[in-house]
Amino acid sequence: MTDPRPTKAQRRDEARLEAQRMRQAEERAAARRRTILIAGIVVAIGVLAVLVTVILGQGARTAMEDVDRPAGSTLAGGIPVGADGIAGAVDDYGDAVVVQVYSDYLCGACAAFKQERGAELDELRESGEIVLEVHPVSILDQPVTGSVYSTRSAAAAALVADESPEAFLAFNDALFDDRPQGPEGHSDERIAEIAQESGASAAVVQSIADGTYYEAAGGEGRFVPWVAAATEQASRDLARLATPTVVVDGQILDAETFDWRVDGSIAQAVAQARADR
Numbered sequence: 001m002t003d004p005r006p007t008k009a010q011r012r013d014e015a016r017l018e019a020q021r022m023r024q025a026e027e028r029a030a031a032r033r034r035t036i037l038i039a040g041i042v043v044a045i046g047v048l049a050v051l052v053t054v055i056l057g058q059g060a061r062t063a064m065e066d067v068d069r070p071a072g073s074t075l076a077g078g079i080p081v082g083a084d085g086i087a088g089a090v091d092d093y094g095d096a097v098v099v100q101v102y103s104d105y106l107c108g109a110c111a112a113f114k115q116e117r118g119a120e121l122d123e124l125r126e127s128g129e130i131v132l133e134v135h136p137v138s139i140l141d142q143p144v145t146g147s148v149y150s151t152r153s154a155a156a157a158a159l160v161a162d163e164s165p166e167a168f169l170a171f172n173d174a175l176f177d178d179r180p181q182g183p184e185g186h187s188d189e190r191i192a193e194i195a196q197e198s199g200a201s202a203a204v205v206q207s208i209a210d211g212t213y214y215e216a217a218g219g220e221g222r223f224v225p226w227v228a229a230a231t232e233q234a235s236r237d238l239a240r241l242a243t244p245t246v247v248v249d250g251q252i253l254d255a256e257t258f259d260w261r262v263d264g265s266i267a268q269a270v271a272q273a274r275a276d277r
Helices: 008-060 108-126 149-163 165-177 188-197 202-209 224-237 265-275
Strands: 079-081 097-103 130-136 245-248
Touching: 079 149, 079 165, 097 108, 097 265, 108 130, 108 165, 108 265, 130 149, 130 165, 130 224, 149 165, 149 188, 149 202, 149 224, 165 188, 188 202, 245 265
Parallel strands: 097 130
Antiparallel strands: 079 130, 097 245
């Protein structure tokens, strides 16, 4: 009679085969896990790369890119003026030193800076030594009391720069010469008078006088968003946004070395910047 039970050797062989099948199954499962893990890592790296690209792209964008800017103005919020005195008409800076002046039209110290150093800046600019970049900002608005003169005056300056560029410097200077004493600032009618006296076009004067430069039908005036963006950009570019701030060839003027209240200080800073190139 034949014994149907497997022999010891057969059981041993079957056990070896089963163990081999289990190892192979485990190896296949491990390979699948490795494939899934690698795929997950690749996807994660891809997502991270996209996020980094987006973040860097956003960091590289300036606040000015999505607003209507005065013709010829920079993405840093500056209105360049060269030797001819026309705003936004500087096609080639050449080897001129760039002097950026950040000001708020309600700022008393800014008015003093214009009084003390305005003629010196004009001489350097007219000689071609510098390109002057005017940066109007609005840091002295008082929305709680309804005073937004800093924004209104800067928006008016942007409008003049865009539509009457030959009158911009005179208008810029006149706003400081006739700086209001109270936070409420000048009326639109008075700003319009200053624009007219500075040589701005009739259309610009009318837009300021009737208030549409600041609050047009259905929304803000044309350059009001630009003022906000220019102020935001200035706060990004400067270690501390204060007015007046003077930047010479990319370097904030060191008040301990170059005191702008001293005659010739800007010319000295410009000469030093040229020597350091």
